[in-house]
Amino acid sequence: MKRVKDKSSDFSAPSLAALEQERRILSELGNDITEVRDKNDLLVLFSKRIKSLFYFTHTIVTLIDAKDETYTPFLLDDECSPIRSKAIYPELIKAHFSLNEPFIQAVLHAEEPISFLLEDVMNQPQSPSFLQANHEAGVKEILMTKLMKEGMPMGFIHIYSDKHNSFTNEFRNVIKGIAPQLSGAVSNIIKNEEILKKEKEKSFLLDFSNEIAAVRTKEELALAVRTALKKLNPPGGFVIRRINEDNTTMSPYVYDLSKTHDAEVIKALEQAKYPINDGLQDRVLNSPIPLLFNVDREIQRGITASYLQYWKTMGFKEIVGIRLRNGEINHGILFLDIQEINVRLLKGICSQISIALANIMANEQINKKQQEQAFLLDFSSDVAQVRTKSDLQAAIFRVLDKTMHTQLSMIRVIDEDGYNLSPFMYDETLFETAKKHFAELLANRVTIDDIYTAEVLASEDGIVFNVEEELKSGNAYARLWETTGLKNVYGLPLRVGNKNIGTIWLLADWLSKLMLKGICAQISIAIANIQANEKLLAYKKQLEVENDYLKEQIKTIYDFSEIIGNGEQMQKIYRLMSLVAGSNTTVLILGETGTGKELIARAIHNASPRNDKLMVKVNCAALPANLIESELFGHERGSFTGAIDRRIGKFELANNSTLFLDEVGELPPEAQAKLLRVIQERELERLGGKQTIKVDVRLIAATNRNLEKEVEAGRFRADLYFRLNVFPVSLPPLRERPEDIEPLTRFFVKKYSRSTGRVIRKIAPKVIQQLRSYTWPGNVRELEHLIERSILLTTGDTLLDVYIPQNKTTDKQESAHILNQSLEEVERSYIIEILRRCLGKISGPGSAAEILKIPGNTLHSKLKKLGITKKDYFG
Template sequence: MKNAGTKEKLQHSNSDGKENDQLIESFQLQVAHYKKEKDILLALSDDITKVRDKNDLITLFKKRIKGLYHITHTIVTLIDYKEGSYTPFLLDNDGSPIRSHDRYSEMVQSHFSLNEPFIQTVLKSDGPISFVLEDIMDKPDSPPFLRVNYEKGVKSILMTCLMKEGKPMGFIHIYSDDVNGFSEEFRSVIKGIVPQISGAVSNIIKNEEILNKEKEKSFLLDFSSAIATVKTKEELASAVHNALRKLSPECGFIIRRINEDNSTLSPYVYHFNKQLDRKMLAAMEQSRFPINDGLQNRILASTIPLFFSAEKELQRGNASGYVQFWKELGISNFVGIRLRNAETNLGILLLDIEDINLELVQGICSQISIAMSNIIAHEQVDKKQNEQAFLLGFSTDITLVRTKQDLQDAIFTVLDKTMHTKLAMIRVIDDDGIHLSPFMFDRSLFDNGKNDFEKMSSMRITVDEAYTAQVLASKDGVMFNVEEELRNGNDYAKLWKSTGLKNMYGLPLRVNNKPIGTIWLLANKLSQLIVKGICSQISMAIANIQANEKLFAYKKKLEVENDYLKEQIKTIYNFAEIIGSGEEMQKVYRLMSLVAESNTTVLVLGETGTGKELIARAIHNSSPRKDKLMVKVNCAALPSNLIESELFGHERGAFTGAIDRRIGKFELANNSTLFLDEIGELPLDAQAKLLRVIQERELERIGGKQVIKIDVRLVAATNRNLEEEVKAGRFRADLYFRLNVFPIHLPPLRERSEDIEALTHFFVQKYSRNTGRKIKKIAPRVIQQLRSYTWPGNVRELEHLIERSILLSTDGALEEVYIPQNTDPGKKDEAHLLNRSLEEMERSYIIDTLKRCLGKISGPGSAAEVLQIPGNTLHSKMKKLNINKADYFGN
């Protein structure tokens, strides 16, 4: 009504109608402006009351304003007075033109300084203030987001403070791509809406805090549930990793536990997002870091989490290796929180994380501490149970001990594998009750101080020796720190130091409270329960061994005397499998006894049938390799194309027909003896390969690439004259020299006639049993017959002749033997010649001469001329000796 009255007065008071119209129009525009502003403010206020999600505020604001005014996008930043910066809080996720800029992520995460001239101007303004980006973006200390927006087409920015309780809490940033995009009308609207926006932002912050609190509570409840089921270190590591991953996907961590020495910490569980190589991982897991390193002690003393910079720690001289290690992993900043259960520090948690909710992390650490305490308690219980089980098992092992060697094996095994320590020395008190003698020790422990150990271990000391007396007088033993003993001038300490172990434990050995000796163990740390338990068991075992040694002393003495008497009645060279004790065989036995114990290559030479394989087997059975099977190869029986495969083996597919891998005879004979019979029959190409294997002691299977080391003792045999074979080029000289290291020549049977009777009785007994014939008597004339025969086939021929004669005998006596009478007249072997009559020898000689003369009997170049007898005489002899044309013109 008031406005209507004013209009009526104006119309009547001014006669100039045109001027009144202008005033009316101006008033109407003013009214429309106020109405528009009022509508906008009311609409925005109404929208703001509906805002629940923080980014909805920007969306609604832009939706109401953008259609009326020329803007591109809007964001809200919040002030952190403690840090002296402001950071993005509400973002225009849909309309911002800079989202495609390569620095967008950087801008979203940046903390911009409140000391910049640009933002100071905004803070000092009593309302919205606008800037042209081109005018301010390159000025000193201007925030980089100005240029980033300019590069994406933004021309101007309107800034105004958001207030809370009379103090700026943040800023609203409004951008336009028009240099003159912000009119007075727009500024007025913004100024009017700022209180509502400030209230909305404040509410959003409160709601977020409430939601975060709820999330934290929910998170801690979930983590508490997960941690409640944890029983092992591995489960703890998994639970912590899963929880921290929810806070920060890239978060790495390591928990260090305070060691039993209370002066160092070692890695307990950990997880790094970056892959560690094995060397780095092993170095980290085995490290022990001093508590007082200037960093860990600060964490353990602090009730709140502490933030650290790896670079700054290095600059201030922190020499801890893990700081440099983390820097190499790319970890620049980390947080340290102590892990504490009640009043006891358990260790520390180190996090590779930049932004952290301290309250939440403290809640996590509280849960971790409880779980860690429970795991340690379980570990201690398990440790005691394992120790008790171990002592029970060790007690069982000790009950089986009968000898000093058994005890040493049991002690060395249990100390090395279970306790990770070494036996330095066990000394036992002598019968005089004064001196102590070395009983047992681990010589390998003192490789670096071998000379000193040999000297000190050989000494006999008394019970009054300073360190021994101290140990014997103690209840549970004495621990000597190696470094301290070095400083005190302990003569033994230098030797202890050479092992690299930190402590020497000296413990008394007692049986029924009576000291029987001392045991000395080198280790870094030992369990008192286990040490006490094994000392008791070892004491009983030593006492039992000493008692057994005394009980068996007299028995042993009698056994030694008995063995000595037995040795006296034995022959010097006893090879039971070989029959014969004549002079020639005694020479062979002597050579065999000299070479049997060694690994020397032996070459057995002799005629066919002399028993070369028997000699090889006797050498093997008398050697240290007798517990393994001797492998035999008959070189004459091998096809030339299979010799290499037979000796050295082959891989599958090495040649046609090689359907499976084959292990050669050399591999089969590893750590045993290989007998190469008829070595003279080996082809030249196989000889070369055999020589390489003998020289190098290694081989490769046919078609294989792996070099196989072998340890084979070689015995070779042949009936050929290898020297003649070498001259003829049929045998390699270098292989012959390799084989001919220790030759043994077997005499033919005709040269050892004194052994024929013993051999005859042996074969009669053998084949009587095999054939079922009971031969109880051998006629004397049989033995005489056998001795007069020259035996071109040697012992083998004698064996077969006896077998045939037994089969032909009809009663229990061997009355005659069937010695061959008709031998091949073409043979010139000495043995055959000695068994022929004069007539047979003359007939054979005439036939050979006729063959050489192509059957010509008389005349020049005839057989009669060669024999230097008349042709008629030769005709007469041929008729008398029944020599026909077929004899010298035969096939």
């Protein structure tokens, strides 16, 4: 290690005057040092007092951390430092420099101040980075001396100069002479800072105690903790997790994660439940002192807690965990994104938080019981008004969803024979992923001797079955329960007085016994009342149906004046429309494009009890896939990019009216799933919203696709198809109702004569004949457009010609082609074309055999003989 040569041997012994001056300087500096009380005093001593005597640019003081074998900056002369504007400066002032490198080891072994030329030492192996940074800023030389305490080095004084040979023997002697006093001054400053720090901590804890004493609610706790912890400046915020009522999991209770702005992430955090024994939370709960976790190290150790990956994603490096404990009871954990732990301060804060948290939880329990009691009174009032099973179901679903946050698995009612139990009510959406298994169990016959039913009926307040344990025991229902992801099954008896009338089954992680008992009592009374009135209601319903039927017989037909056509095919459609118009049944209108599906939907709506409101229409094929959900269900402000305001969806708009979903076969799979839920539950949530909105909408859907084939191909949900296909109405294509072509033509001639200003009084017979001979692939819509065009091209008052699309060249080519074929080839081509028109249907109504007027067996024989396969007519 190179250093500046000691110049004491180059000069003769100092004169008496020089020695006297040196003693005077040391005396004066000694007096100045005795007045040092804080860092600023020490800084003034160097930057002004000593600088007035000797030349140097700036100085710093570093302190040794013996435990880590490092030294760190303690006193900084920011005003004079030439590197303060460098980008590396913030990093240098926080750095920990190793004591185990040659440069600082030379200083430690020197008995007096030692100087170095930066250009000689800065590039030596392991040399600290601040040497090169200062050299780049123009510094040439550094003078170093140790600060000692009780015979051990406690730190260093660094003195820098931008000139060579700045550090004279006199300067070195002065620094050597005041070094012990500087060591004492630095030691005193450290002690004073510790005293001040403790005083601040006490003041902080006293203020926090006063603030926390006024806390009564979760919101007040969040504000108090957020305000207090901001003074500790955790860069990533904090989260308080509270132990849940199941005593096996923890959930976020109060948090301030400044790096998190994603609404979906925050919502997921609020709903999260983390197992207590996850290898990290349990360590915190069992530790009397705060624990510091390195996120990457914990992941490498194999801790699989999901929040560790979230912390890593958010850039958190070090997390401190402190248990919140009141007496001998753990209430939760405080996690902080902070790197320096002040154990005493954190324990003081957590002690106050624990007390406040315990008080809030006690108040919450009291409030919860009061709310449960108030709710049971309201539920009792609701149930008292129940007269039908559907009313009771709505009330039960509402109470379970909004108050207990669960769904009904099953209510079974004991039959009149007193032995068998029949399904009375259930929520099939609970078993969405296991519908087949649920349907199988639903079909099973259950009696009062069934092992689980008997156990529940014999109990006083019901039985709780743990799903995991029941799986091990071989419970036949356990596989179905497992699909819900919930931990427990609650089976309770339904009783009126001492008489069992049935059982109720619920799945949840945890449910309140008070709520369950109160709800079951009310449900039992309601079911008993419904059973007592069922016969009277049945007779009343029968009379109403008979009355409606008689009225229907008296009526001729609904006024479907907008629809043109009186042929046999359309009469069937009118009959179906008459049957369904007055109900709320979902209608699925099927038919080729242009057959008038929307017209039929509008006629059904106009003939329904909802005709006082406008029918709402949505064309599913005309909307981009990413906007369909917003169009149907609406969205809240800020739910996605561009959602600058709240929007009401078409379902809400059609409340108490009719919603017509045109081209429903074009819906993407995601929208199909949400549509199914709305149809089943009669409720929806706007995109980005949390509020559940009840809707009463009569649904009419239309499509030109073959939905059965779409289901087989996996492009359309089978369960949605079954929900929509309650009352199908298949519109015949125009080619199958030639008798309606003439009245339709006259209607369109009259319509477009008026709109175009033409006067068309007659239609030539050949025009009708032309129209009858055409196959109309575009159906009524094509006919309408053809008549409009023909009227525009007509100059007189008689429609003499229509311009039916045809390609003469192609016709000639086809004729020539036919003439070059054998009879067998012509027959084969014709049969294939008929099969294509019939969508491959060989026999039965609307089949190729029906059109060819031959038996189905004969057609099968011809197919075999002519070598016709599905590939020919489906290709």
